[in-house]
Amino acid sequence: MWIALLAVLAFNLLRFATIDYNAVGLDVVATWLLAGLFIGFAEEVLTRGFVVKLLRKAGNRELVVAVVxxxxFAGLHAGNLLSGQSVFATAFQLIYTFAFGICMYLxxxxxxxxxxxxxxxASTDPSIFLLTAHPTEGPLTAIAGLGNIVVIIVGLLSLFFIRGRAAVLQPDTALETQR
Structure with a gap:
């Protein structure tokens, strides 16, 4: 299951390594990093903090906790269809965000x-957006661009390895689990 964590981290680092920082500017990079931190905090507290805690407290198996x-998490991104994003792009985003959500659960x-x-x-969103808008030339950029596909594959395959139940979370041990 550690592969999910490492895949996300490795592709985030690859994307950051292949951004054309001269074209983008420090102010834009800093703004995206700050926005990524706020978005990561809000979405993870809701889905991995609140939802996971409620599902575990209800006695659900960890596979159910991960999938729900x-x-x-994916549902939070469905509204992008209403902002004019194409159906295809939104469908791909929902698949990606579901698999990414599984990786974040892990x-x-x-x-x-x-x-x-x-x-x-917090490092994923800025790395994706900055690489999309300001890529450098070269083979490393092409490899970094495969990150979303790899996360989808790893996230979905990880579902086959999620087993058991975690302890009900206590307020003072927020998200500590039994393995």
Whole structure:
């Protein structure tokens, strides 16, 4: 299950390594990083913090917890269809965000800390948006561009390895789990 965490981190680093920082400017990079932190915090507290805690407290198996939290996370992105995004792009985004949500669930479950998926998420959005708008030329950029596909594959395959039940979360141990 650690592969999910490492895949997200590796492709985030690859994307950051292939951005044309001269073209984008420090102010835009800093703004995206700050926005990524706020978005990562809000979405992860809701889906991995609140939803996971409620589902575990209700006694659900971890596979159910992972799928429901991933589905809620994907659902948060369905509204992009209303903003004019194409049906195809939105459908792909929903598949990606579901699989990414599974990876973030695993980051939370494996580390027992909500801060890990928050920081992974906070680096994912800016790295994707900045690379899309300001890529450099070269083979590394092409490899970095495969990150979304890899996350989808890893996230979906990870579902086959999620087992058991985690302990009901206590207020003082926020997201610590039994493995």
């Amino acid at each position: 939290s991933g589905t809620v 980051a939370c479950r494996l580390t027992g800390r909500l801060i890990v998926p928050i920081l992974l998420h």
